[in-house]
Amino acid sequence: MIDQLWEWLVIAGALAVVLVGLVVGFLRPGRRGRTPTLPPTSTPPPTQPIPAQPTPADPGGGVDTLPPRGTPPETDESDVLLEEPVTPTLERPETAVGRLQRLRARLARSNTALGKGLLALLTRGGLDDAAWEEVEDTLLAADLGIDATNELVEQLRTEVKVHGTSDEATVRGWLRTDLLRLVDPGMNRALASARVDGRPAVVLVVGVNGTGKTTTVGKLARVLVAEDKDVLLGAADTFRAAAADQLETWGARVGVPTVRSHKDGADPAAVAFDAVKAGIELEADVVLLDTAGRLHNKANLMDELGKIKRVVEKQSPIDEVLLVLDATTGQNGLRQAEVFAQVVGITGIVLTKLDGTAKGGIVVAVQRKLGVPVKLVGLGEGPDDLAPFDPEAFVDAILA
Template sequence: MVEYVVAAVILLVVLVVGAVGLVVPRMRRKELPPPPVPQVPAVQEELPPLIDRVEAPVEPEPVVVEEEPQQVLEKPEPTAGRLVRLRARLARSQSALGRGLLSVLSRDHLEDDDWEEIEDSLITADVGVEATQVIVERLKERVRILGTRTVAEVREQLAEELVAALEPDLDRSLRTTPHDGRPAVLMVVGVNGAGKTTTCGKIGRVLIADGRSVLFGAADTFRAAAAEQLATWGERVGAETVRGPEGGDPASVAFDAVKRGIDTGVDTVVVDTAGRLQNKVGLMDELGKVKRVVEKHGAVDETLLVLDATTGQNGLEQARVFTEVVDVTGVVLTKLDGTAKGGIVIAVQRKLGIPVKLVGLGEGPDDLAPFEPVAFVEALLGETA
């Protein structure tokens, strides 16, 4: 019995201890206080409008566009004395018209064979048979009268005869001054391949170098590159170019160019025409039409025929036919550089009575020079030894 009491006491003690263990932790737990509520100030500062609070977009940096540099207009060389400056271009011609003749004429006694050699030299240089005969006869007379001569004396005599053959009294001025309230009109004609469009550009530079204002008329409508080429020449010196559609009526373009020249008040209108063969009647008639249409504004002041110096005597036939169609007033002789045929200047003038007014002595833009007979002969003869 005692054993049962002890067991019951022990069980009671265990139950009491367990109950105390469960109650005490609960008594220790305390509820956490609620989180503090933020105190709102009595007067709250007014917030800016939402649109102001949104961050402004970042302005992109301005794009700097570099302006293209303005084209600097070229200033053509002055024409005064230009032929003298270009005399070296005639170096190859000296062997035909210069040194060869001087070497023969300086001999102590001139026999028939010597005179034949002189004639051959002049004819080879494209002076022409008739002009050669005149020059040789005059030289013979001088030799007979003067007798023995020094090289310097012979050179002087030869120079005088060549200058005389070039007819220095011919009027070689270009009529490029405006008159009657309109510009002077200068029309350029020639066969295919003579360098006509390039020569037009160079003529424009000659006029600008002499103080004229210029407008180009691209009346060569059969060759698309011709109008573009002429416009490029004009842009270099600040000259306007009037052009028409490819294959259009060249007379219409020429007419419009002169009208534009009148409206803008330029000094000179340079009209480029299509190259044509002198034996093609239809093409030559069309050239006559161009001139007639232009003359509705007034007379054409200059009609310049471009001849290639290397064509020799064949160039004379070209000049003759063009003269009949458009009344050529002057000749521009191109490609005299690198040729021994400078005598074509004499032949053209003697045969046609048309003065050579300009000569081309190279590929440079300012290698076109006003023709001066004395300077030309001096360049051909070169320096005496």
């Protein structure tokens, strides 16, 4: 009996030892159920200013809001370390001063037929009627227009007759003077880009399909940003879904907000109205309104353009109406220009693709047709290849 009792005591003692060992092992570090040791926390990085980046507006077409400028949330012991926020770098556009000078080589190459052709004809001596007809043909092929061509040829014939010389330097001087007179450096080519009576300048950009209006508006925004202007874009081309996206992208690259609608088929006049309203509220220097391309012979589309102008003018005058023309269309673009001028009152011309054509005479032709100046020219595909038009640089490039 005593032996059995002793045997039970030994077994009970062994079990107690095993149980204690299990409890101790379970509570040792490294096992599930322990209280974790927290890593040391660090001081959050200082808040960095976030540049203006347009974000989609509300469906009604209001001003795109900018990302909030706040402080990082407070951290507790369970937070991971915060990373330094990524700050997008805004582009700083090239200044517009001297752009046309930089691009003169492209212009000279495209207008070789006009400049070199005329010089070759006028300096070969013995100019008879057939030779003068060749001069006329060269000028007409360059889209100078009939009236301007007749005027220039008559002036050159008089100079040759009076001075009786075919010296290239002398003839080049005559050509420069006469061409510059036709291009008319006295026209006011200043662009409305400053606040007027406490409101922003409003610029409406119009034209037919395919002339590059949206790209031109984006490039024009860069020109103005380079001049330290506060710009706001209005995406009133609501027919092409990609047009507003494209314009918004142009603006985002230089920190310019865009007013747009995310509704399919939204009223372009309403978007334009909202953009001007936002420009007034934000105290912008200038509001650029992009419009859909439209054929000049489609009455309903032209009427809609007139409506945009009327709606905008209910809250602000329109200071500038720029017609974008493709220089490669030549004389075909003049009829388009006439119709747009009748509907919205053109104040200036933007000639795109001028580097891709030998028809530099279109500058003279369109100015004479509309009585308004060429204010800007597009001379390439680069973002800064839009330049204020400089008559003297233009003529010098032709005769280079």
